[in-house]
Amino acid sequence: MAETTLEKKTFLSVENLLVQYKLSGETVYAVNNVSFTVAKGTTLGLVGETGAGKTTIAKAILRILPDHSLKGISGSVVFDGKDLLKLPETEMRSYRGKNISMIFQDPMTALNPVKTVVDQIAEGIALHQNMNKANARIKAIEMLETVGISADRADEYPHQFSGGMKQRVVIAIALACNPDLLIADEPTTALDVTIQAQVLDLISSLQQKLGTSMILITHDLGVVAGTCDAVAVVYAGEIIEYGSKEDIFDHPMHPYTVGLFGALPDLKKNVNRLSPIVGLPPDPTVAYTDSCPFAERCPHVAPQCREKKPHNAEVSQGHFVRCHLAGEIAGKAAP
């Protein structure tokens, strides 16, 4: 971590990640050829709707996908020069929690109800940092204070905390071992707006303090706008648009991204009707090998969209769009 030369380098790069599930005899194409990179100290937002494959991407990086339903996984997840997908399980275990940790969506179920919060934090510290129990406890209490919970509540059980406080505990557990990468899966979806603001604020201030990189998974474009540096829009298990926050929010190119912004009620503007994206989310059991998965719902659909899969085109420096008509639509559909 001390090597300053590595600072600017991308230290996580996911390439051509492909995950398929088996579900009652059918194949679910959950993640299809996804590639992205995360630079040291930055935050990547993975945005998409329910079932788009965001969480599967995160779980594939951590290799915690359920074995019994997994049909195939390929590609590479290079972290600090090592391909995580090729590591033996024992070695992988030393990465989880220590180098990479994850915050789950629901703080109500992410904590063990029969252990005090301080024990739950200390557990990871003792395991990964070879500390004895007493020292781990001291470190755990420090972590609790960092996330804004006073030390005298350390020996309480999860049910004695409110939702927002529980999520703070979860964050403390995730950050206890100073991970290099934090994966936050909808960390604030279960929380109220004012609590959400507190938690997001906490995550970003801790991230800056510790220099952690983050992958933030969310369906809320507003949350992305406030916290991320780069954004990847996920649709039907593919990244259909990828770029810096400015690229995506100021110049969305893919009709789906444009549609997402259009469907959002705007606080600043008074519009009479929203413009929803027509149709329904894609069927994950269909492999869109030679068509664009968004073709059925796309307002700009052209014949080639149904015949050929669009390739990933770089429309400007670092801004990738997977659409045949990217150049043509952009002018018309700017928000």
Next chain:
Amino acid sequence: MFKYKKDPTAKAKRLSSYKPGSFLYVVNYVSQSKSAMAGFCFIALLLILSFLTPYIFKYGYREINVRMQYALSSLEHPFGCDEVGRDIMVRIFYGAKYTISIGFFSTFCAAICGIILGAAAGYFGGLVDTLIMRALDVFQSFPTILLAIAISAVFGPGYWKVILACGITGIPSYARMMRANILTVRGSEFIEAAASINCSTGRIILKHVIPNAISPLIVQMAMGVASAGLTASALSFLGFGVVPPTPEWGAMLSTARAYIREYPHMVMFPGLFIMLTVLSLNLVGDAIRDALDPKLKN
């Protein structure tokens, strides 16, 4: 049949044409599980043989043949003979209907009483709930078999009395389950929705609460048949069950126990059939559970 095997989605498609939880849906689901069908066929075959015993076999179930005492397996008597020379195979097949029917009837009685008590406790709540549930607590504080023995001891032995004993011991678990289900379903939004469109209380209970609360009970019943059959066998084994010479399997085991060292075949065959029957019933029960449990569906 083979067409379905080629197309994995056909099963899902065919199933979705039935109302989930409806009788036809369950039948369809169960019929597509190989292990459940094996279990079902075994039970069906056993029952058919049981009713046709007098017409198929040379010997009657109570036909004594002293010369064949303790005879081992032979072509004439495939499972051998017992201590008075009765054909064990005939007795097992003849007795099948007792063990299986005791299982079914007692489960049925237990479930009916349990559903009524549980529904009353869950729906009315308050004092009714407390009274019913505390009374059932008393019942449940005895081990099942001990309670069954106590009840049999009061009523005396006999086919219907065994059913009664097995039935009564089963009531608490059904009642508890029904009560819990009613409480969950009552809290659902669709019950509120029904109230908001002016459904009467009766209609809400019959049309909205019960149909949604009952399917876990059917699962429990499917699994319960096997355990009730086992309890019945145990009772007979202890001498509280079906009266000899009726060849209830537990009773057969009980008699054969005395000869286990010299003539193990007398114990082996009834034991084997109890095991196979319980296994078959459980396989069918498993499939019914899979068909009805919404958590297992995607």
Next chain:
Amino acid sequence: MAKLLQVEHLKKYFPTSRGVVHAVDDVSFSIEEGETMGLVGESGCGKSTLGRTCIHLLESTGGTIRFQGNDVTHLSKKALAEYRNCVQIIFQDPFSSLNPRMTIRDTVTEPLKLSGRFRGEELNRESERLMDLVGIEKRFYNSYPHELDGGRRQRAGVARAISLKPKFIVCDEPVSALDVSIQAQILNLLMDLQDEFKLTYLFVTHDLSVVRHISNKICVMYLGQMVETASTDALFARPYHPYTKALLSAIPTVDIHNQQQRILLKGEITSPINPHPGCRFAQRCPYATAECTQSDLPLVEVEPGHFVACSRIRQINKDL
């Protein structure tokens, strides 16, 4: 315009083993015909309870409810049935609000059948008209809820709610369980139906951007109490109550160049069990003083139509 629903000093308490939960505590508001009133607040603030109490799905503990000028606080069985033909509810969770053992057609037909207004073939025609109206395709008429996606399920819930031609509908977080693209479809549907049938909505939600989009008037609730109510534009332009200010500033916005300064509140929402008198927000309020928790605060009209319950409003808002 005529006042459709007037609620005065409405209270709803739930006795529990740990004390009395003051879910709705002395709330008053009125809704005019044809308008949409947004009811905002965080989870547990009593907004859903308030909505349900207004339409008699829960019985009120105190206060009065008037509908079209008639007192409907206490109703006989017959009067309740009549009242329920005029008021309806759309639920949050399209998964649990439909009976899983009834087809969409059955669900939509049931209220029609119970009302006795339709018979035989007419019944069928009317339910098909309704399903068509809310945009459910023909091939889904006989489907079960589990076969449909969230959006279509919510459409079925809407069809059931409008089937009896109600005047007033409580929308209890109707879009918060849906994805953004589907959410917009349902919001548009609700607005179209409102125009067509002159419906009045009480729109309960925690999502301020949705409420801004759909309502004319907004009430902000905090732990069972109404803290601020005003027209939508006035509330978003000039929030006066410190809680409303914090709430509005906390909404994540998609405008990356004008990220507003968030007002971060300290602490968590306190419990509504046996609350202290006065302002319930006082513990988290940056401006609170001892007088805030001495006695209950009335809603004061600070501008025409803009009511705020805060004892220090003039110190906090210098422009008043």
